[in-house]
Amino acid sequence: MKHKPMISIVMPNYKSNMFEKALKSVFKQTYKHIELIVIDGGSGLKTTKILKKYNKKIDFWISKKDKGMWDAWNKGLKLAKGDYVGIVDSSNLLYPKAMEILSRYINKYPNIDFICGTVKKDGKILAGFNPNKIHQKFDIIPSSVVGFYIKTKLLKKVGYFNLKYKIQSDYDFLYRIIVKHKLRGIHTKSSEVFGNLGVSGYSKKHSYFKRLFSEIMIRYNNGQNILYLIYIIFGRTFTKIFKL
Secondary structure, rough: OOOOOOOEEEEEOOOOOOOHHHHHHHHHOOOOOOOEEEEEOOOHHHHHHHHHHHHHOEEEEEEEOOOHHHHHHHHHHHHHHOEEEEEEEOEEEEOOHHHHHHHHHHHHHHOOOOOEEEEEEOOOOOOOHHHHHOOOOOOOOOOOOOOOOEEHHHHHHHHHOOOOOOOOOHHHHHHHHHHOOOOOOEEEOOOOOOEOOOOOOOHHHHOOOHHHHHHHHHHHHHHOOOOHHHHHHHHHHHHHOOOO
């Protein structure tokens, strides 16, 4: 539908205490052309009861052990039938007008491939999009959950999340869509907040140097210049040690 695009939301979950609240935040969207897909990693009876409680409001759900977070994301993305698709983790909350704002951007910019919505984290507003800095850092979008939505038809072209990366597989995905496939994105205004990230941030739970090593491997595997990678390693390490 030209003026009312279908938006798919994939909600991965594993024993989250916020699960039901996250679901309700999707149900409360003022924009109703939404497909909700829930991928639960086998959380148990309590979660299954919640899923059955809202069975009529969820388009598809499964509760089965998976290979981790990225596997759950991929399962949901492969099932999505909407024009655009994004991830809303079970620890996140969408604000009521989030999908309404997104639909306006979809209609206004039909040639854009993905949209980066403003999000809130720890009381801070995170907004903007800096693709020109991806060769230096991965922190170029507000978040890969809640605020990031991509045209569903492009997923087969760019590929899904690589399970060999235990952390930061979303960075690998972002690098591929911007550098390799040169997809075009746009960001919403800082006042157009999609939602609250809550306790999201799986990769940030790991040590600084583990994250740095993971980032270097992702860049190397995607063909980034080795000399520049050495520069990143020494520059980041020096900065960390001397806390510049």
